[in-house]
Amino acid sequence: MRALCRNALAVLMLSLAGLPSPGGHSAASTREPARTAKPDSASAGRFIPVYKAAKQDDNKAEARQWREWKILEDFSEAMNDYIRIPDDIQVVAEECDEPNAFYQANVISLCYELGVSEREMFTQADNDADEVNDELYKSLMGTLFHEAGHAFIDVLELKITGKEEDVADQLVAYMLTNDEVGEDYLMTVSYAYSLSAEQASSLDDLPFYDAHSLDAQRAVNFLCYIYGSNPAKFQYFVDDELLHEDRAAGCEGEYHQMVDAWDALLEGKVK
Numbered sequence: 008m009r010a011l012c013r014n015a016l017a018v019l020m021l022s023l024a025g026l027p028s029p030g031g032h033s034a035a036s037t038r039e040p041a042r043t044a045k046p047d048s049a050s051a052g053r054f055i056p057v058y059k060a061a062k063q064d065d066n067k068a069e070a071r072q073w074r075e076w077k078i079l080e081d082f083s084e085a086m087n088d089y090i091r092i093p094d095d096i097q098v099v100a101e102e103c104d105e106p107n108a109f110y111q112a113n114v115i116s117l118c119y120e121l122g123v124s125e126r127e128m129f130t131q132a133d134n135d136a137d138e139v140n141d142e143l144y145k146s147l148m149g150t151l152f153h154e155a156g157h158a159f160i161d162v163l164e165l166k167i168t169g170k171e172e173d174v175a176d177q178l179v180a181y182m183l184t185n186d187e188v189g190e191d192y193l194m195t196v197s198y199a200y201s202l203s204a205e206q207a208s209s210l211d212d213l214p215f216y217d218a219h220s221l222d223a224q225r226a227v228n229f230l231c232y233i234y235g236s237n238p239a240k241f242q243y244f245v246d247d248e249l250l251h252e253d254r255a256a257g258c259e260g261e262y263h264q265m266v267d268a269w270d271a272l273l274e275g276k277v278k
Contacts, residue, residue: 027181027266027269027270050091050093052091052092052093052094052095052096052162053087053092053095053096054083054086054087054092054095054096054097054098055083055095055096055098056079056083056098057079057097057098057099058073058074058079058099059099059101059102061101061102061119063102066102066119066120068123069119069122069123069126070100070119072140073119073122073147076144078100078144078147078151079098079117082148082151086155088278089277090273090276090277091277091278092158092162093163094113094162095113096113096114096115096158097115098115098117098151099114099115099117100117100118101116101117101118101119102118102120103116103118104120105120106118106120106121106123106124106125107120107121108121108150108151108153108154109154109157110154110158110161113161115151115154115155115158116154117151117154121147121150122147125143125146125199126139126143128199128202128206129142129143129199132202141195142195142199145196146195146196146199148192149179149192149193149195149199152178152179152182153175153176153179154175156174156175156176156177156178156179157171157175159273167272173228176228176229177232177265177268179193179196179229180228180232180233180262180265181265181269183196184233184236184262190236193229193232193233194229194230194233196229197225197226197227197229197230197233200222200223200225200226201222201223203222204221204222204223204226227250227254230244230249230250231250231254231261231262232258232262232265234250234255234259234262235258235259235260235261235262235263236262238255238258238259
């Protein structure tokens with residue numbers, strides 16, 4: 008399984024080497040080439056992977072797996088090859104006493120408990136160990152991209168509107184709808200949120216107060232962006248009732264609006 012994930016990541020890394028630059032999502036784009044930032048002291052920051060020790064047995068198992076995958080190293084390498092940041096950002100795997108991931112003050116934290124929780128969720132749905140590992144890996148990478156969205160907004164002082172959590176989700180879609188490898192990762196991220204949504208047994212279980220959109224909404228939003236990136240290719244989303252036709256009707260417009268917005272936000276900041 009380690010080889011499978013590393014091979015999949017190798018393909019993803021080749022894909023990420025061509026992460027979207029402003030105006031780069033459409034081959035038919037007539038916009039001028041993106042203006043990239045010139046190297047200077049204001050763009051000398053790096054993403055730095057850090058694995059902290061785990062104490063709980065389940066967390067120790069996740070820590071070992073993540074180190075074998077080199078998930079933090081490869082995410083950090085992709086970001087360092089892609090974006091100019093003024094200060095270092097640590098990408099930390101650690102125990103948090105809850106299944107979570109978050110960004111705060113130049114630190115992206117990915118909690119071992121999130122891996123434990125999602126592994127159990129995928130296992131209940133799919134059972135096959137190799138498939139579970141593959142799904143977990145892709146889901147965690149999606150989470151890292153989401154937290155990178157928060158980091159970009161903070162250290163690059165990006166001006167956004169709406170909920171920051173939704174904007175961070177948009178960055179995940181922006182980065183992963185460039186090719187089939189990324190699309191596969193994004194479909195797994197959507198699947199993870201769909202499974203999480205199914206765990207709620209009543210309306211009282213739903214965190215309407217939360218800054219994040221509901222898991223069911225996030226799952227559909229990601230499918231909408233994938234569909235909107237190529238409606239003909241992903242028509243089966245509608246045919247198989249994965250995406251409601253009423254929502255699908257506007258997804259192409261939503262997708263291009265999102266891409267245009269992130270193109271503008273990142274102009275002059277990518278390498």
